[in-house]
Amino acid sequence: MEDMLEDTVLVNLRINGKLHELEIPAHKSLLDLLRDDLNMTGTHMGCMTGHCGACTVSIDGRVAKSCITLAATLGRAKITTIEGLTQDDGELSPVQQAFWDEAGFQCAFCAPGMLMCTTELLDANPDPSDAEIETALAGNLCRCTGYQSLRRAVKAAAKLKQNTREAAE
C-alpha cells in the first residue's frame, strides 16, 4: 500500500495552449498553482470557499472554481484562464470587448469569473435568455455593478459574437 502513496504529484497541464509539466505538492489548489507558481495572476482569490467565483477557470472546456479544485487531481487537463481569452493576434474576444464596452465590471476583481462563465455560456448558447444568463452566472458575485451593466454586457457579447460569425461566413 505504501508504494501507492506519493509525496509529490506529477501533472501535465496544458494551460492556455502551453504545456506545463509540474511536480506539485498534494495539497495545492489550482488557484495557488496558477498564481503562486506560474505567476498567472489574472485569476483572482476572493473567498477560498467557492462562493464568489473570482477564481473561475475552464478545465477541459468546463468552468470550474480553481480555489476549490485540488491541482493534483487534474492529471492531463486542458485549462483556460482569463489570460487565454485574448485571441492569438492580440485582439480581444467578443466577450472581453463587450464587457469593456458596456462597463460589465468596475473594479474587475470578479471579471475572471464573469468572463469565463460568459464565454462558456455563449459557446453553447449563442442567444441566451435572461434566465439562462442568471443560471450561468449564479456562481459569481459582483460587488460593484449591481449586475445591470453586466447583464447588458453578456447580451452585447452575444451580439458581437454573432456579428463576428456572420462576417466570417
Added chain:
Amino acid sequence: MGEQKSETEGYVGQSVRTIEGRAPVMGKATYTNDINFPGQLHAHILRSPHAAANIQSIDTSGAEKVAGVVRVVTGAQAAEHIDPIPHYIDPAVFGGRSASIRCLALDHVWCFGQPVAVVVAEDKRTARYAASRIVVDYEVTTPVIDSEDALKDDAPMVVPGWDANMIMQVPFGGGDVAQAFSSADRVIKTDVKVHRFSTQPIETRTYNGVYDAGTDSVTLYGTVQNPHPLRNVLSKILRMPENKIRVHAPVIGGAFGMKMHGHPEEGLVCFLSKLIGQPVKWVEDREECLLIGAREQVHSVELAVTKDGTILGLKDHYLANTGAPSSCPGWGMAFLTGLTMPGPYAVTNLDVQLSAVVTNKPGWNASRGYGKEVTALALELSVDNAARELGIDPVDMRMRNFIKKDQFPYDSPTGLIYDSGDYAGVMQKALDAIGYDEWKVKQEKAREEGRYLGIGVGFELTPEGGTLPGTFVAGYDSSTVRVAPDGSVRVLTGVTTPGSGNPTGIAQIVADELGVRLNTIEVVQGDTTTCPYGFGNSSGRSTIVGGGSAAKAAIEVREKIIKVAAALMEVDEESVSMKDGIIASGDKTIDLEEVCYACYTRAYDVGSVIEPPLEATAMFKPGLVRHTPNEKGQINPYPSYSNAAYVAISEVDVNTGEVKLLKFSVAHDCGNVINPILVEGQACGAIMFGIGAAMAENITFDENGRQLTKNFMDYVMPRIGDVPSIDLSHHDSPNPVNYKGLKGAGEAGVGGSAAAIVNSVNNALTPFGVMMTETPLTAPRVWSAIQAAKKAQPQRKVA
C-alpha cells in the same frame, strides 16, 4: 461607446468606455496580491477567539519549531519597536473618548478577531499552520455585546480605564421642539433598528511591506484608498519620517470605504519587513474581512405631525453599536447619521442625539453611505409609518414636507448648508419612470388573486465631498497635468480609484479642457512618490476634486501650448483654437506634437513666451464648507448634497415570507453627469448594496460575542438573479460652487433603496397590518411578522 464622440460636443457627458478597462479583461490588471518580490515572505495573524479576555501568557515555541517559519511576534514584542496607530478621525478632536490602538493586542483583547500575534513564514500555508501552534493563555471576562446593555450601570468596561462605554454623545438640532410636539395633532413613534452589515469588496485587503536597508526606507504596496494620509500614519507607527515611506496602491478590487486606513495590518507588514529584512505580505481571508462591520444602530424616531401630514418636529435619541475602538474612520458614520437629520425634509424643530457606544464586537470601518444611509432608513421608515397611521399616501406625505427647490441654499437645523436640489422633482421623476399609479392598480388586482404586491418609496440625501477639520478627511485635492514633447498627456492626481472609473471621468475632463483626444491621456494615481499630495477616494469626492483640479491644471497647460502655437504660426493667440489635438488659426493648422516639441526644445526663441515644461499642478477646493462654527457651534463639512429617490416594487410570498423584487426605479441628482455609464454603475451598485442590506446581508454573533458569520454562505450577498431591472433617470440641479456643477455620484443609494424595499414589503402586507422597522427583512422575519399579525387579528382571513 469607446473613443467615438460627436464632433461638436466634448467628451464630458458622453458614455465613453473606461481607459483603464482594457487590462482587466485581458487578466493583465495588477492588483496588490499579484505583486511578489524576491525573498517574499507571508504573514498570518493569530486572532482572539474571545470577545473580552486578559492575555496571561503567550507561548510561541510551537510555532517557531515549524519548518519554514521565519519569525513569530507577539504584541509585547511589537510594542518595543512600534507605536499605536493614529486615528483617522480621533474622537478626542471632537471631545470624545479616545483609546490607544495597537497593531497587536498587548495584555487585553476587546473583541473577537483582534490580532494577538503574527507568524511570518516562507509561504502562507505554513504561516497559517504555525499560528495554530501558538498557545495563548486567556483569562476570559464577560463581554458586552448589545449597545443598550453597554450603557447599564453594572456593564463591564470595554476599554479598561474608561468610565463609560461611550465614545461620545452628540446633540444635533434646534428650534422649539417642545412647542412643536405640544401643538401637534399626533406624535408617531417608530423604532427603527438597523443591523450590522458590511461592504465586502471581492478583493480582500492585502498589504506587502518592502523595507530597503540601504536607504532605510519602506514601501507599502497595498489596497489603500488614501495613500498620502496613510503615509503619515505609518510614519507615526514606525517612528520613521514621511520621506522615508512610500505608499503605493496598485489596481484596487473594490473598496466602498473598507480600504480606508487605520487597520493594524498596514503598519504591521512594514514593521515586520524592517525587522526581518525581507518583504512581508499579508492577504486578508474572507473570514477576517467579515470581521469589519458597520451601521448597527437603534433609533426611536418621534414625528410630531398635523393631521394632514406636515411634520412639525422630530426627536430621535439613537444608539450606535460601534464595536470595540478602532483607528479606522468607521465610528464617524454614527456622527454623520445625526448630522444629516432631518434629511430632505423642511423640519426646523429637531432634537436628535447620538450615543456612540463601544461594545466587545469588532470595530467598524467606513462603509458606502457613511452613516447617511442609516439616516435615510430611520427617516423613510418613520415617514411611511406615520403616513399609514394618518391614512395618507406616503408619497403625498413626502411631497408635503420636502424642502422646496426655491429654498436653496438651505440651512439645516444641524448646521449643514444644502447647496441645491429639487427633491419633489426627483421623486416625481422616479415615480413616473416606474408608473406609480399603474402599479397601484396592479396591486389591487393582485390582492384579489391572493398575491401581495408592494410599492415602496425611499429618499436619500447624501452629502458628498466631506471634510472634517483637524483630520485627513479633507475637502480639496490636487492634480498635475503633463504634456510630453510628443503631445501625449499624463495626469497625476491625488485622488484614487476603487474601480469606479474616475480616472476616465478625469481624463474626459482633461481632454475637453486641454483640447486633446481621450486616447492620448494616461492617468496615474495611488502613489505617494509620483502623485501630488492628495486624500484619495472617500465621500464621493474623486471626480469633484480630482476632476476640478485636473481641469484647472489642464487650462494652465493649454495656455502655454496656445502661446507657442501662435508664435510658431505667427498669428494672434486669440485666433488659435485647440480641439481633439488639432491646433488651428483660420485656415492654418499645426500639429500638436510639433508645438509641444518646440515648447521643450526652443526655450530661447519661439518657446521663450512660456516657462517650460508643459506641466502644471493645481488644487481644487470646493466652496460652501464652513469649518468656523456658527453661533450654535455647528459646522458644515460638506460642499455638495447629492440626492435620489427610489421606488421598489416587490411581491411577498405570505406563506414563506420570501420577498421578490420585481422592479426598481431611481431618479438621481448628482449634478451634471461626466459619464452616464459610470454614473449608472455607481447608482446600480449602491442599489444592490441596499437590496443586500434590506434582505439578507447580516453579521451575527453568539451570546459570548463570537462572530458566527464566517463566509459567503453565512453572509448572503445579492447574485445576478436577485437584482431586478433598474430604471435610472438623472435629475440634475447643478451644484453652484463645484466645477461643472458636480455633486458626487459614488455613495448615494444604500439607505434610500433599502428603505424603499422595506416600505414596499410593509405596503404589500398592509392587509395584515404588518409594519416592520427592523432590518434585514429575511424570509423568517417577514413570516413571523405575518404570523404575529394573524394572531393579533384572527378575523382577517388570508389565503
Added chain:
Amino acid sequence: MSLYPAFARPRDLGQAADIMGGLSTGAMIIAGGQEVMPSVNYGALMPEVYIDVGQISALKGIAEEDDGIHIGSSTVHRDVQDSEVIQSKIPLLSYAAAQIGGGMQVHNRGTIGGNIVSMHPLYDILPSLLALGAEFDVLRGDGETRVALADLMRDASHGLGSESLLVRIHLKPMTPGAGWSYEKLKITAGGYGSANAAAIVTLDGDKITSLRVVVGAVSALPIDISDALGGCRGQAWSDHLAEEIEEKASAEISEPLSDHQGDGDWRRAMAGVMARRAVEAAVEKAG
C-alpha cells in the same frame, strides 16, 4: 493533520480498497473537491493522505441495466442533469441536480457521490434520492455491499467516511405517468436551501394512488414523510388535502434546524409549505 500530505491515485477499486485498508484516520477521499477544499483552504481540514478516486472507471458514468439505472459516484452534477437516461427515466433527479447552488462551476466539478457523502443538511440531492428509494454500492475493506439510503440514514454514523467508498447509486426508473416535483426555498438565487421537498405521486383518475414525500434542509438529515401522509391515498387534490399535508409535514419535524437561514419555528412551518407545494406540483404533473 499534516502540513505535507501524501497523495494516492488508485486506478481501480481493488487498489482503492487496499489503500483505504492500509490507512488509519486522516485520509481523505477526494473527487471534485468542492466539499473538501473550503475546509482545506482555511486549515480546518489537513488530511494526511488525499485519495484521488477520479481515475477509477468503475465510479464513472451512467448506465441503464436490467435491474435499473446505475450512476457512478464520481459523476458530476452536470452530467446527471444532462443525461438523457436520467432526464427520461428519473426526471426528478435530473431536476434536483440542476438546483444545486454554487453555479455552473460547481455543477461541472461537484460529484453526486461527494454531495451524498457529505450528508449536508442543506444539500439538494438526498431528498430526491430518498424519495426515489435509492440504493448504494459501498466498498469497504471486505468488499462491496449494497445498502438502501433509507437504512444508511437510520445509522447516526452513516459509515460513508473515508474508511469506505461510495461506488455507485442504484435507482429504479420512475413509474411511467408518475408526477414529481422538487421545491426549494432559498434566500438567494443560486444559493443554499432553507427548506425543500421532493415528491413523487401516481394517480388513478384524480385520486392519489401512491405518494412519496421527503422534506430536507429543515433538520439534520432529510425526513421521509411518506408514511405520515399515507392517508392521502385515495383522495383527490383539494384545499383541504393541501392543508392536511402541510400540517402533517410540519408535525414530522421534531428537531428543526435553527441557523442563520432561519429559526426552528419557521423551518418547521416551511417543511409543511414545501411539502404541500411539492405534492401539488407533482399531482399536476401526474397522469
